[in-house]
Amino acid sequence: MNTEKINWQFVSVLNFLTIIYLSFFIMPGSDEFSPIIPHLDKIGHFILYGFQAVSLSMYFRKYFFENPNTIVFTICLIVGVIIEFSQPVLTNNRVFDFLDIIANLSGVLTSLIILKLLIKKRDK
Numbered sequence: 001m002n003t004e005k006i007n008w009q010f011v012s013v014l015n016f017l018t019i020i021y022l023s024f025f026i027m028p029g030s031d032e033f034s035p036i037i038p039h040l041d042k043i044g045h046f047i048l049y050g051f052q053a054v055s056l057s058m059y060f061r062k063y064f065f066e067n068p069n070t071i072v073f074t075i076c077l078i079v080g081v082i083i084e085f086s087q088p089v090l091t092n093n094r095v096f097d098f099l100d101i102i103a104n105l106s107g108v109l110t111s112l113i114i115l116k117l118l119i120k121k122r123d124k
């Protein structure tokens with residue numbers, strides 16, 4: 001797959017909007033899965049923020065920086081922390097959860113490491 005043809009800015013914005021929606025609204029039927037798969041929300045945080053890091057990194061690589069990992073990590077950290085602190089203020093059904101921030105950052109770090117390895121392998 002040719003990643004040059006992908007509009008990474010659009011992908012990143014779409015993923016960010018998905019994160020915002022899922023952070024402030026309850027998905028229908030989500031209560032049914034909680035007893036079956038414990039900590040399912042942490043898996044979602046890991047995947048969504050990991051994908052956000054990849055899409056931001058690819059966008060920044062294409063237009064601005066050769067190695068944007070530090071700025072991508074910082075952006076994802078700030079967004080995640082702002083969302084976590086905003087949830088109890090803006091909703092009556094969400095609470096601050098430090099483990100969500102850990103899951104976010106774990107996804108970001110894992111995806112950035114894998115992306116860096118893949119780019120290094122491609123460039124050889």
